[in-house]
Every structure is written in C-alpha cells, then in structure tokens.
Amino acid sequence: MADRLPPELIVEIVHHLPVTDAILGVLTQVCSTWRRVITGEPKLWRKYILSSRFQLDRRVGPSRSHIEFDQQRLQRAGPYGLEIVIDDSAIRKTWTRTPSPYNLLDVIMPFYKQWQTLQLSLHLDCYKPLFDLVRPELTMLEGVSLNFHWRYGDVIQLEQQLIKTFDAAPRLKRVELVSGSYNSLSLPLLDRISFPYQRLTTLVLEYVSDANPSVLTQILAVATNLECARFGLGCQSALDSRQEADEWERRYELYRSTRSFASCPKLVDLEIISQGLIETDFVLGVLTAPALRELRSYHPLGLRLGSALEAFQKRSKAPLRLLHLHYYDGVDVDDVDLVAFLKLVGETLQELVYDVHDEDDFDTNLKVSETMEMITFPNDTGDFTGTGKSYDPLLPNLKRLGVALRSCPPVVACTFGRVVASRGYADVSLGCSSWLKDWLKKHRLEEVMLYCDDFQLYASVRSLRKQLRSFEEREVDALKMTWCGTGWTRESPKWLPCEGKTNRTFSFDNRG
Secondary structure, eight states: OGGGSOHHHHHHHHHTSOOOHHHHHHHTTSOHHHHHHHHTOGGGGOEEEOOGGGGGGTTTOOOHHHHHHHHHHHHTTTTSOEEEEEEOHHHHTTOOSSOOSOOGGGGTGGGGGGEEEEEEEEEGGGGHHHHTOOSOOOTTOOEEEEEEEOOTTOOOOOOSSOBOTTTTOTTOOEEEEEEOOGGGOOEEOTTTBOOOGGGOSEEEEESEEOSSTTHHHHHHHHOTTOSEEEEEOOSOOSSOTTTSHHHHHHHHHHHHHTOOOEEOTTOOEEEEEOSSSSOHHHHHTTEEOTTOOEEEEESOOOTTHHHHHHHHHHHHOOOOOEEEEEEOSSOOHHHHOOHHHHHHTTTTOOEEEEEEOOSSOHHHHHHHHHHHHHHHOTTTTSOOOSSOOOOOOSSTTOOEEEEEEEEOOHHHHHHHHHHHHTTTSSOOOSOOOTHHHHHHHHOOOOEEEEEEEEOOOOHHHHHHHHHHHGGGGOOSSSOEEEEEOOSSOOOOGGGSOOGGGOSSSOOGGGOO
16 A cells, blocks of 8 residues: 555655654665655755764774765765754763774765754864865855863864864854863863854854953954854853952953954844853943843853943843843842843833842842832832822833742742732732722733742741642632742752753743
8 A cells, every 4th residue: 555655645744754864764664665765855865863873883983884874875865955963972982992083074074065054062073074174165054053072181182273164154044162071161162263153143152262251242243143142151260260369350351351342233132151251241241232132141140240231221222021140159239239220121021030049148138129029019119209109110011020049038028928919819918008909900920930949937938838829729810929949958050051951940941
C-alpha cells in the first residue's frame, strides 16, 4: 500500500515529521519507492545534526570514513541552504586517548556557500578551520551561534589578526557568542572577531568580552538595526573590586570615560547580566532606545542603577512594558528606590519583577515595601493635596507584580496585606477616605507573586499566609496570588544562568 502513494504525498508526509538522520533512515526502509523519493528530495536533507554514531568511537573522535559519509549526506541537499548543528560534547568528555587528526568542521567546510544557519558547540581549538576562512562568500548565512568550551588553565591560542570569516555575509541577522567556560570566565574575543553589526537584528554575547569593556558600547553605536540584545560579560574583572577597591574604581572610571554613545531606534528587548566585570549602568548610561518594551537586569550591585534608569528613560521615552530587576549582594538602598524612574514609565509598565537578595536587608526591605505601597496602595505615600481627590497609583496599568526577598519581616507582610486589601479581599480598616473604593475599581493588578527564603513566623506573616490560602475559595476578581519559597535559604543565584535557562531564577516566565 505504501508504495502506491504518489511522490508528492510522501514528501508532504515527511515534511510534517521531525526530520533527523534516524527518522530518514527508517523511512527509506519502508520500500524502494519511499527510498527513491526521500533520497531524491533535496529539501529533506537541508538540516544536518551531528550524528550519534560519532559516540561509537568517542575515545578517538571522528574518522575519515565518518567525514566522507556525512559529506555525501550533505550533497543530497543540492543547492538549498543548510541548517548546521554540531555539538562535540558527547566526545569532548571522553576523547582523552588518541586525538583524531580530523575535525568535525571538516564535514561542512566544503559547503560554506550553502550555510544558512550555523549552531556550533565545540572546544575553542576546534574552531580553527572556521576562523581560517578569510571573507568567504557566505551569501546564504542568516544566523550564527558559536558556543566556545574551555577551562581555566587552557592555553587560549587565537590568531593575532582579526577574524573576518563573517564579514561577507550580506544576509546575516542573528549572532550568538557564548563562552561555556568553568565558573563563567570571560573569553577575550570581541576585539578578535568581526561581524556586520550594522545589519544584525539579534545579538547575544554571554561571557565574551574585551580587555576594555567599552567595546560593547562601540558595537551598540553601529548596531542601529538591533531588535533584541542580551549581554552577559563575565563575572571576573582584572582587579577584584573588594580586594583592590581603589585601583578597581580607577580602572572602571577609565573604561566609563571611553564609552561610545549609542542609539538603537529598533531595540525592543534588552537583557543585561552583570556579574562583576561591568554594571548595568555601564550600558544604560550611554544608550538611547526609544522603542524598548522589555528590560531585564540580573545581579547588579546596585551601583548607580536608580539614577541610570531614570536618565535612560528621560532620554529614550521608551514604552516600557516589562521590567525585571534582580539584585544580589552589596545593594545600595538608595538605588533600590526606583520611584522616580517608575513615575516615568507609569502609563506603560505592565509587569514588574523586583528580586532583592541582600544579607543586610532591613533597610532594603523597608525601601521595597515603600515602593510597593506607591505602586499598589498609595494612601500614605502619595502627595496628598488636601482636596479630597484620589491619589493616582504610581503604575496604574500594572498587571503583574513579583517581589523576591531574602526574608519576610512584618513590614513586608503588612505591605502585601495592603496589596491584597486593595483588591477587596479583606476589609480595609486603614483609616482611608471614601475615595478608596473608586480607586480600587480602576486598579488593573491581575497577578502578585511573593518569594521569600526565610518565612519567619511573625504574627503578621501568619495572618498574611492565612489570607493567601483563602484566595482559592473566593472569587472576588481575577487576581492571582502566589506564595513561594524554599524554606530557610535558596541557592545563591549569582552563578545561575538567566531566566531563560533555569526555573530557579524568580520570574513570571518560569512558574511551573
């Protein structure tokens, strides 16, 4: 029966399957008709993923027969663009005996004119064949993802001349460079490799850097077509800021003075992971992004952040809808106060995540509590004019509020109680004037999430938990309240990847 199907229908069936070597191999065994149709359809062979058969000889790596076999497989794609995925992790961990004279990239190098996407995850030394290409005609290339694996102590041998492999790639829009080093050490690569940054729409730099971090701002200055950017520039600087504070500060100020001002009119999504090399304000202080809708900042020390956010928004007037701020240690309580900045984004902001994990957290918690009251229940902190008119909420269109703290003292519990009360879940007996009911009807908050490491049994905390448990039984409105925590402590987020790769980072994106 299968051999009676018309070739067009066979191709249509295969197109709706996850096309891998294993699946194609099985389908070619159905009958001679299927084998002839599948092997003769170039579009089915466009995607190449490193075959698991290399693992059979993982002690010695790929052989000449492996290389030749896969090159024959790629030839079946004909003139169509190739989607290349190569990951040597399966053999990298056990390839310790006799090194192979062949490189996995040897499979794809003859087909460089047909590369459409490159997704490579290799040891740094294995990239040599790729980097030795000088301005090849990569006319089909649209996306590049390079993951470099190395460990502290490895001898990093990069050619002194600038790597120009990707200069002649007129369609290149997406670039991702990731250093997969132990302890997130930064790989000094930005000044050694060239990309057509002016054409890119997506740029991801994780733990790759330059001796002078201001190179990042120079890249942004020419990347005027960027729509999505993510920067994580490593966790170690040349001088430890705690042990060599004066010299570190002097060097950092020198880097700041060499930054370039950048305007990215199309940038809508920006994520900055700061772990000691530079801080979030290093980028925001010189950036103008009038279209920015989503901003995520991870693990900043809090230095200058409050004022940097305010200055950035005054320049950009961005329609910011999502703001995630994840602080860790050394938080400056004045920089946790974001009221001046939040006033500037009050009409557009719909989601705010406020993650503050600080050892000396009494003043921090107090400031966070005051900010939350300004956001949700401004009866005490609003600018009362004596006219009897209602106070305007700081963020009138906020739909999702997430707050993560190291502990939940009474001041925080009481504040969350007021947040709850502002939606009508409990009697409001706070001496408020009659205008409160009208204000509550206009409030748009839909979801609140609280995360604490240490839920101590204060009376106010017990009352809040009891109140939260009753929400499931009541149907006052659509507000969702989530109470989450791990007991006494949580693993330090300082070394964790950002929210896209872990569920342990506090975020609305990672529930469940």
